[in-house]
Amino acid sequence: MQPIVSTQNLVKIYGQGVTAVHALRGINLTIQPGEFVAVMGPSGCGKSTLLHLIGGLDRPTSGKVVIEGEDLTQLSDDKVTALRRRKIGFVFQFFNLIPVLNALENAALPMILDGMRPSEAYQRAREWLERVGLGSRLAHRPSELSGGEQQRVAIARALASEPSIILADEPTGNLDSRASEEIAMLLRQISSEWGRTILLVTHDPRIAAYADRIVFLKDGQIVDETVMERRNGEQVDLVVGKMKEIGD
Amino acid sequence: MSLYIKLALRYLSGRKLRTALTTLAIMFGVLVIFGMNTFMPTFVQAFQTQMMAVAGQIDVTISHKTGEAFDPSVLEKVRQVEGVKVVMGSLERLINLPADYFDQDPNTPDRVSTVVLKGIDPELARQMIVFNVVQGRFLQPDDLGAAVITRSLARELGVGVGDTLALPTAVGIADLRIVGLLPERVLPGNEEVLVTLTEAQRLLNMPGKINLIDINLDTLDEARRTEIQQRIVAAVGDAYKIGALESGSEILTNIRNAQMIFNLMGFLALLMGGFIIFNTFRTVVAERRRDIGMLRALGASRSTIRGLILTEGLIQGVVGTIAGLISGYLFGWLLLQLIVPIGQQYLNIKVGLPAISPSLVLGSSVMGIGVTVLAGLLPAHSATRVTPLEALRPSVGQVSFKRLAGFSFWAGVVLMALGVAILISRQAAWLGIGAIFFVGALILMAPALINPIAVLFGNLLALLFARHGTAQLAEGNLSRQPGRATVTASTTMIAMAVVIMMASALSSVSLTFIHVLEKSLGSDFLIMPPTVAVWGSNTGAAPELARKLREIPGVELVSTLRFAGTQVKGVAVGLLGVDPQAYRQLEALSFSAGDPESAYQALESERAIVINGVLAAAANIHLGDEITLLTPAGQQVYRVVGIATDYLNAKTTTGYISQQNLAADFGRTEDVFYQINLKPGADQATVEAAIAQLLKAYPQFKVFSGKRYVEENKRLFDVVLLSMYAMAAFLAIPSLIAMVNTLAIGVIERTREIGMLRAVGATRGQIRTIILSEALILSAIGTSFGILAGLYMGYMAVKAFEAMGFPMMYLFPASGVLAAIAIGILFGALAATVPARQAARLNVVEALRYE
Structure with missing residues (x-):
């Protein structure tokens, strides 16, 4: 089966000469369709950089990023933008909703940007918002929603355009523990019930414990990989143990 | 959507x-x-x-290019043209009526302020136009003192057939008996009072003259009509033109x-x-x-x-x-x-x-x-x-220190040099471009100059807010984004430049005009027609009135102006006939070229002309040139003996010749304007009463005390000046928006910095002071550049006026500069209020978390 994402020898260096920072030093990662993968590691290990490169938000210094057979590094900015629009759904730490649009409009935005008829886009956005439990908050603007609710809108937005993969960058980093737990469970549901592929970057073991597989990064390299047996958040201790092993 | x-x-x-x-x-x-x-x-x-005039049903109307009356002999030439059916010579004149002439009630303005007195040949006229007389009868060739008017005019004036209509004319008030009424006037334009041609010639003091030729053609075919028209033009010669009378084109x-x-x-x-x-x-x-x-x-x-x-x-x-x-x-x-x-x-x-x-x-x-x-x-x-x-x-407020002297700076220096060179060269045609160069130069040079200027003003503010220690921070904030500061300062600069330019131009214009006004109209009494400066439409008075005025005890000098229209090198010119000796005593003309003494002498003894600056510029005439004036009798060559202006005619293309020449070449002898000086010790009130008594027969004139008139004009000037200043200030307001915006971006971008400052102990007051200092430095830069540009543009505007022929004296706009500085400081402080409050109110914790 063709992987959704595969990276080959991915290297990212910021700056030059003596001030050069090696954020990634040759990452090889493959994600299969339907997989829920969490990337963990201490601050500055390159988790977010990896996510940005896979999402086409940034370009690698060397190496390849292949999304469903297409090498991002070979594409022009416009092509990458189009690919991002169709194949990738983003969920950010700070929700990043457009403040002047309501929940429904925010969720429909990527589809409208892609040229879908607004009525159809709104219909799909409404369905996904209902699925993530916001059926009654469609007309609310971000400022009228709680943090957890805003993140659900962002997740609905990521899902509504039916992307190949969802990239979530610390989606619970700005939430309290209860809201975090709820978002983690939602992501689990998205993966197991709705069959979506998810790449999650987090430093919270309780959230990572919902994933199928956890990849541990340190100093820009993959240092460990663990396939979880139970994927319901119960194996937090296992994750914490691994973190300690790699020295976080 | x-x-x-x-x-x-x-x-x-x-x-x-x-x-x-x-x-x-x-x-x-x-x-x-x-x-x-x-x-x-x-x-x-x-x-x-x-x-x-409105041409009505007449096919072709011909008038002299000067607008003046001419000899009826030309009618014969038109009659000879093949295709011409009827030709009629008429004499018509717009009569401006004094206010409240008919109803004598100052509270209700008259609805009729102008009528056209038209002298026609009744028989020929009826061949040309169908006159439907609704009441009474039409004019007859031997009618004297009879008039036909429209029903609408009769209603406005409250008169009917058999009543008398009193009109001011060159020979005093004419009482015309209304013999018939025509249907209401439907066309736009002035109401007409029809009289016989002989009557009109008498009333307008133009015996044997006509000023319009009305022609009807024998065909309705457009091509043929055009052809006939061309033949008519060829027959009458190029001193005439097709079309009605036009006065005031100057x-x-x-x-x-x-x-x-x-x-x-x-x-x-x-x-x-x-x-x-x-x-x-x-x-x-x-x-x-x-x-x-x-x-x-x-x-x-x-x-x-x-x-x-x-x-x-x-x-x-x-x-x-x-x-x-x-x-x-x-x-x-x-x-x-x-x-x-x-x-x-x-x-x-x-x-x-x-x-x-x-x-x-x-x-x-x-x-x-x-x-x-x-x-x-x-x-x-x-x-x-x-x-x-x-x-x-997370983004950090960007820092983009610009190198001091980049390409744009040097380009600005070159432009500035060009601008200054143009100013020095005094080439009027280039002045507009010079202004653009100068403003452009300042905008280009600004980014490089922002740093040193910010440091300069920052130091000043540092003295002012010594204990806050915030001015340096403000100065640094501005100089780290010179591009943005430039855009803002440029907006302020343009606003201030407009204010200063207006101030320079207006104060100079005002100074000059008041000077000329006092000189031109400083005589004891002025007798003025309803319209000043557009002399052609006034009904004057025959020389008899001036003679009677001279006879009033206590009057020392009566100087009059007469008017005729002419063309010089295709430019419409108002020609004023003066009595050189009397006019010289009044010293009404301010000479900018030529010697007054010899100029007045030449006016008296030969075909000589003094022209004003506007005419000199418009027709490119110089002192000593010989110019050809178009007269009703053909062309006449006059020698230019001076360039000078008086107040009333400063703005229109005007020439001054002797009344003797005006009568000989243009056939005009009626006076349209009088200036009267009294003998020392004469009683003003007595003389004024005597003048008023005389003018009863000439209601088209009003008598003014010269001083009062000058005062009234000054007041009028002040009102105009004030409204122009208000407009300039109005234009400056938008620059405030620019400043608020720039300061607001600064606050948004530096939210984290401000949070940090607060965290390490800066008070809200200090934060406010930083923003206020930024605003003041910004507006100081904009204002100082604006003053520079405004002074340049103002000086240029004065020079441009001079080049157009207006006499100008440059006055440094000291009050304008002070006003600009005051506006600058005020705007700076105002612009800072909202962003400063916004910055001061930032929640420290949130600001630190802000990206």
């Missing part, structure tokens, strides 16, 4: 104040351009309507000049609007970096982002333009209302609603919307360069 429009509308409504202010900036520009352009043509149109040139100056102001206002929009969009892009980055992350292409920003610009451009058009129309209307009293007093014209042409609406709209979109392009482009990562990564 499309996504673009929805997002644009939501963002715009989220920042109501800023949206309103930016839209206002666009509105201002459109308002000035559109308003002035609706006002001017209406004014000109009213002027022309009033000045031109003042039209003047109005067009004014229109040009106002268009320049409108352009400056729009330019400033452009800067403000540019600035606002930069703020918008800075504020929404995260939103834009996120849209990019979600897959919005660069062109989508550009479209979003431009849509916002377009909406503001469209709204601002529509508002500008509407308020411009109201502005034009208001100006017309203000000008109506002046128009009636001096020009005796009535003005209607502002005129709007589709091309004007289109032109103003293209400018308003075009400037907005153009100004939005650069920020929109910079928005497309926002990377998706900026949505995810």
Whole structure:
């Protein structure tokens, strides 16, 4: 089966000469369709950089990023933008909703940007918002929603355009523990019930414990990989143990 | 609704104040351009309507190019032309009636202020036009003192058949018996009073003369009519023209000049609007970096982002333009209302609603919307360069210290040198370009100069706020973004430059005119017709009145002006006949070239002419030139013996010749204006009463005390000056918006820094002081540049007026400079209030978390 994402020898260096920072030093990662993968590691290990490169938000210094057979590094900015629009759904730490649009409009935005008829886009956005439990908050603007609710809108937005993969960058980093737990469970549901592929970057073991597989990064390299047996958040201790092993 | 429009509308409504202010900036520009352009043509149109006779049912009308009366012998030439059916010579004259002439009631303005006295041959006239007499009878060839008028005029005046109509004429009041009424007048134009030709020649003191030839042709075929017309023109010669009488064409040139100056102001206002929009969009892009980055992350292409920003610009451009058009129309209307009293007093014209042409609406709209979109392009482009990562990564206020002297700085230096060279060279034609060079140079040089100037003013403020220790921070904040500071300072600069330019030009104009006014009209009494300066439409008085005035005990000197129209090198010229000896005693003329003594002598002894500066410039005439004047009897060569002006005729193309020559060459002997000086010790009141008694027979004239007239004119001048100053100040307001915006971006970008300052112990007051200092430094830079540019442009404007022929004395606009400094400081402080409060109120914890 063709992987959704595969990276080959991915290297990212910021700056030059003596001030050069090696954020990634040759990452090889493959994600299969339907997989829920969490990337963990201490601050500055390159988790977010990896996510940005896979999402086409940034370009690698060397190496390849292949999304469903297409090498991002070979594409022009416009092509990458189009690919991002169709194949990738983003969920950010700070929700990043457009403040002047309501929940429904925010969720429909990527589809409208892609040229879908607004009525159809709104219909799909409404369905996904209902699925993530916001059926009654469609007309609310971000400022009228709680943090957890805003993140659900962002997740609905990521899902509504039916992307190949969802990239979530610390989606619970700005939430309290209860809201975090709820978002983690939602992501689990998205993966197991709705069959979506998810790449999650987090430093919270309780959230990572919902994933199928956890990849541990340190100093820009993959240092460990663990396939979880139970994927319901119960194996937090296992994750914490691994973190300690790699020295976080 | 499309996504673009929805997002644009939501963002715009989220920042109501800023949206309103930016839209206002666009509105201002459109308002000035559109308003002035609706006002001017209406004014000109009213002027022309009033000045031109209406041709009625007559096929062709011929008049002399000078507008003067001529010998009827030319009728025979026309009669010979094949295809001409009827030819009639007539004599007509516009009679401006004094206010309250008919009803004698100052509370209700007269509805009829002008009539045309038309002398016709009754028999020929009836062959040309069907006169449906509704009451009474038509004129008969031997009628004396009889008139036919329309029913509408009769109703307005409350007279009927058999009643008497009293009209002011050159020979005193003429009592005309109304013998018949014609149907109501339906055409626009003035009501006519028809009398026989002989009667008209007597009343207008033009025996044996006509000034119009009415012709009916024998065909309705257009091609043939054109052909006949051409033959007529060939037959009468090129001293005549087809078309009705036109007087006052010399003042039209003047109005067009004014229109040009106002268009320049409108352009400056729009330019400033452009800067403000540019600035606002930069703020918008800075504020929404995260939103834009996120849209990019979600897959919005660069062109989508550009479209979003431009849509916002377009909406503001469209709204601002529509508002500008509407308020411009109201502005034009208001100006017309203000000008109506002046128009009636001096020009005796009535003005209607502002005129709007589709091309004007289109032109103003293209400018308003075009400037907005153009100004939005650069920020929109910079928005497309926002990377998706900026949505995810904390951003730090950028620091972009510019190198001191880059390409643009040196380009500015070159432009500045050119601008100064043009100023020194005194080439009038180049002055406009010089002003653009100078302003452009300052804008180009500003980024490099911001640093040193910021340091200078920063040090000044440091002394002022010594204990706060915040001025250096403010200065640093400005100099780390010289580009943005430049845009803001430039906006302030243009605003201040306009203020200073207006101040220089106006104070110089005012100084000059008051000087000339006192000199020209300083005599004890003035006797004036209803319209001053547009002499051609006045009914004067035969020389008898002047003789009677001289006989009044206590009168020492009576100097009169007579008028005739002429053309010199194709330029319409108002020719004034003076009595050289009397005029010289009044010292009314201010000479700018030629020796007054010998000039007056030459006027008396030969065909000599003194011209004013406007004419010298318009027709490129120099002292000593021989020029050819078009007269009713052919062409006459006059020698230019002086260039000089008096107050009343300073603005129109005017020449002065002796009354003797005016009578010989133009056949005009009626006086239209009198200046009277008294003997020492003469009793003013007695003399005034005697003059008033004499003028009862000449109600077209009013007597003024010279001093009172000068005072009245000064007051009028002051009102005009004040309104011009108000307009200049009005233009400065939008620059405030730019400053608020720049300061606001600074606060947004530095939220974290401000949080940090607060965290390490800065008080709210100190934060406020930092922002206030930034504002003051910014406005100080803008104001000082503006004063420089304004002084240049003001001096240039004065020189331009001089080049156009107005006598000008340059006055340094000290009060204008002080006003600009005061406005600058005030605006700086005002602009700082909102952003300063915003910064001071930041929650420390949130500010530190802000990215």
